[in-house]
Amino acid sequence: MRIESNPENVRAQVREWRKQGLTVGLVPTMGYLHEGHKSLIDRAVKENDRVVVSIFVNPIQFGPTEDLESYPRDLNADSRLVENAGASLIFAPQPEDMYAADFSTYVQVNEVSEQLCGKTRPVHFRGVCTVVSKLFNIVAPDRAYFGQKDAQQLAVIRRMVRDLNFGITIVGCPIVREADGLAKSSRNTYLSPEERKAALCLSRAVRRGEELVDGGETDGDKIIAEMRAVIEQEPLAEIEYVEMVSWDNIQIHHKVDGPILTAMAVRIGKTRLIDNFIRE
Ligand code: AMP
DSSP: OOEEOOHHHHHHHHHHHHHTTOOEEEEEEOSSOOHHHHHHHHHHHHHOSEEEEEEOOOGGGSOTTSSTTTOOOOHHHHHHHHHHHTOOEEEOOOHHHHOOTTOOOOOOOOSTTTSTHHHHOTTHHHHHHHHHHHHHHHHOOSEEEEEGGGHHHHHHHHHHHHHTTOOOEEEEEOOOBOTTSOBOOGGGGGOOHHHHHHTHHHHHHHHHHHHHHHTTOOBHHHHHHHHHHHHHTOTTEEEEEEEEEETTTOOBOOBOSSOEEEEEEEEETTEEEEEEEEEO
């Protein structure tokens, strides 16, 4: 599997593909790849002639007390997964390949970044938008693939692409779950066996919310209260937020009367997990 760390080499390769008239898909990741990432790569391989998978634990999207140092990394295993999935190139830069010592340009998307994770992770989406803009400029793909697992991120990237005329099609892909319902995440590896069981309260709450909405309940506060109650039954769980927002602008919304996102962040011990459902 070809692994490139230098942005200019990636740009040169993509230029070659373009000369041959080939289409290019991009799957941005932080590595430690699992079936969720693989579903994005599979879709990208189906829809594009060449696929670049980026693997970069982006320091500027982590707050000072977050898990940048401990974030799991395994480039060998990742490389096997990407090769088997049929992608063409891994772009795995080092932080110094992406950020000059005097780096000073950031992309800030307002409104859609403000609620949910934006409240508790104040620099997060600015870091995500900055690095994704850089990836878009380096790779210049036709399409880029993002998981609904990070639903707010998907909304923020869509807004950024529209506002800044990137001219890239953003493809949102459904959440891939473990057999017992837990949304797949690189961070699940932090969980002890006891915490792993406790973590099921997130997907249980999501299912409860979905049942209510699909059964015709439109009172957002009632739906959120029932979902919170499911999580509160789990002693190891500490809720950061459970909220309903409008899927269009990620502003708090109290009624199911249009496209909605219901999202949560919950700490299980030291591990922060997220989950959600969308009804469009
Ligand atoms: P990450 O490596 O966690 O930054 O994730 C890279 C991409 O994979 C993001 O677009 C995520 O939304 C997506 N992703 C992560 N986990 C899942 C999952 N369980 N199902 C679908 N997509 C996922």
